[in-house]
Amino acid sequence: MKAFEDGYSIQAVSRQSGVHPVTLRAWExxxxxxxxxxxxxxxxxxxxxxxxxxxxxxxxxxxGLPI
Structure with a gap:
């Protein structure tokens, strides 16, 4: 995964983790x-x-733990 100087993009994190960007935003x-x-x-x-x-x-x- 390619990091920018200031971190990883949401697309890169989504590809790496398998978590949809919408879900990442919701967790935030x-x-x-x-x-x-x-x-x-x-x-x-x-x-x-x-x-x-x-x-x-x-x-x-x-x-099986809920968020």
């Missing part, structure tokens, strides 16, 4: 589970730590 807005940085133009940029959190969320879901 509704649940506050991830907090990606923003570029000057407002684009989300995910860090390695954000990716680790997404992987953790996916493991919860795999175990």
């Amino acid at each position: 807005r509704r649940y506050g589970l991830i907090r990606p940085a923003r570029t000057e133009r407002g684009h989300r940029r995910y860090s390695d730590q954000d990716l680790a959190v997404i992987e953790q969320i996916l493991s919860w879901l795999d175990r």
Whole structure:
């Protein structure tokens, strides 16, 4: 996955994790589970730590835990 200077794009994170961008946005807005940085133009940029959190969320879901 290619990182920009300021992190990973939502498309790159979606491809890597298999989580749809709409779902990533919902996890951010509704649940506050991830907090990606923003570029000057407002684009989300995910860090390695954000990716680790997404992987953790996916493991919860795999175990049947609700968000």
